[in-house]
Amino acid sequence: MSSKEHHLVIINGVNRGFGHSVALDYIRHSGAHAVSFVLVGRTQHSLEQVLTELHEAASHAGVVFKGVVVSEVDLAHLNSLDSNLARIQSAAADLRDEAAQSTRTITKSVLFNNAGSLGDLSKTVKEFTWQEARSYLDFNVVSLVGLCSMFLKDTLEAFPKEQYPDHRTVVVSISSLLAVQAFPNWGLYAAGKAARDRLLGVIALEEAANNVKTLNYAPGPLDNEMQADVRRTLGDKEQLKIYDDMHKSGSLVKMEDSSRKLIHLLKADTFTSGGHIDFYDE
Numbered sequence: 001m002s003s004k005e006h007h008l009v010i011i012n013g014v015n016r017g018f019g020h021s022v023a024l025d026y027i028r029h030s031g032a033h034a035v036s037f038v039l040v041g042r043t044q045h046s047l048e049q050v051l052t053e054l055h056e057a058a059s060h061a062g063v064v065f066k067g068v069v070v071s072e073v074d075l076a077h078l079n080s081l082d083s084n085l086a087r088i089q090s091a092a093a094d095l096r097d098e099a100a101q102s103t104r105t106i107t108k109s110v111l112f113n114n115a116g117s118l119g120d121l122s123k124t125v126k127e128f129t130w131q132e133a134r135s136y137l138d139f140n141v142v143s144l145v146g147l148c149s150m151f152l153k154d155t156l157e158a159f160p161k162e163q164y165p166d167h168r169t170v171v172v173s174i175s176s177l178l179a180v181q182a183f184p185n186w187g188l189y190a191a192g193k194a195a196r197d198r199l200l201g202v203i204a205l206e207e208a209a210n211n212v213k214t215l216n217y218a219p220g221p222l223d224n225e226m227q228a229d230v231r232r233t234l235g236d237k238e239q240l241k242i243y244d245d246m247h248k249s250g251s252l253v254k255m256e257d258s259s260r261k262l263i264h265l266l267k268a269d270t271f272t273s274g275g276h277i278d279f280y281d282e
C-alpha cells in the first residue's frame with residue numbers, strides 16, 4: 001500500500017447494489033493510504049448508514065478515511081441538476097481544502113457514474129413514447145454529461161498539470177454488455193449505455209494530455225435487486241429464460257467479485273483509456 005496515495009472519490013447510487021460494493025472495495029483494495037469520499041444519493045438516512053460502514057471498513061483496512069454525504073440528489077430531475085452539481089462540487093472542494101491543510105495532498109480524483117435505471121423492459125421500441133425516452137435519457141445520459149463536465153472542469157482547475165504533474169483524474173461509467181450488443185426490449189437501456197460509453201471515449205481523447213483516463217466497466221449480470229427487476233419485467237421470453245436459469249443455477253455474478261475486479265483494474269492502471277471492459281474479459 002502506498003503511503004503517499006490520497007484519492008478523492010465521488011460516487012452516486014452508493015446506498016445499495018453495485019455502487020455500495022464499489023465503495024467498500026475501493027477502501028479495501030485501491031491501494032491508497034487515504035481516501036476521501038463524496039457520497040451522492042437521494043436518501044440522507046441510507047447514505048449516512050453507508051458512511052458508517054465505510055468508516056468501519058477503513059479502520060479495519062488501516063486506511064485514513066473522510067466522507068461526506070450529498071443527499072436529496074435526484075438525478076432524474078434536471079431542474080435541480082445545477083444546484084445539485086454545485087453542492088457536489090462544494091463538498092469535493094471542502095475535502096480538497098482539508099487534504100491541503102494536512103500532509104495528505106490528493107494524488108488522484110475519481111468520479112464513478114454508477115446510478116442507473118432499466119427503463120421499461122416490457123416494451124419494444126415501437127411502444128415507447130418520446131416522453132418516456134426523454135425522461136429515461138435525462139437521468140441516465142444528460143445528468144451524467146453534467147456530472148462529468150462539472151467534475152473535469154473542477155478537478156483540472158484545482159490541479160493544473162503544470163503545478164501538479166503527478167495528479168491523475170479518472171472518470172468511470174458503469175456500463176453493460178448492452179452498450180456494445182443489442183438485444184430485444186432493451187431499447188432505452190442500450191441507447192443510454194452506448195451513449196455513455198461513447199462520451200467517455202471522447203473525454204479520453206480530449207483530456208489525455210491532462211492526465212485524465214476514462215473507463216466503461218460492464219459488471220456482468222449481478223445477483224442483486226436490479227437483476228430481480230429484469231426477471232420480473234423483461235418482455236423477451238428467450239432472454240428471460242437465460243436470466244432465470246442463471247439465477248436458479250447460482251451463476252449470476254456476485255457484486256463483490258465484480259467490484260473487486262473493477263478496483264484492481266483502476267489500481268493497475270494499465271487499461272486503455274476510453275475503452276469498454278467487461279467483467280468476463282480476461
Ligand SMILES: NC(=O)c1ccc[n+]([C@@H]2O[C@H](COP(=O)([O-])OP(=O)(O)OC[C@H]3O[C@@H](n4cnc5c(N)ncnc54)[C@H](OP(=O)(O)O)[C@@H]3O)[C@@H](O)[C@H]2O)c1
Binds near residue numbers: 015114139221225226
Ligand atoms: N444489476 C445488474 O445486473 C447490472 C448489470 C450491468 C450493469 N449494471 C449497472 O450497474 C449500475 C448500478 O446498478 P445496480 O445493479 O446496483 O442497480 P440498483 O440496485 O437498482 O441500484 C441503482 C442505484 O441507482 C440509484 N438511483 C436510481 N434512480 C436514481 C435517481 N433518479 N437519482 C439518483 N440515483 C438514482 C439508486 O438509488 P436509490 O436507492 O435512491 O433508488 C441506487 O443506488 C447501473 O448503472 C446499472 O445499469 C447493473
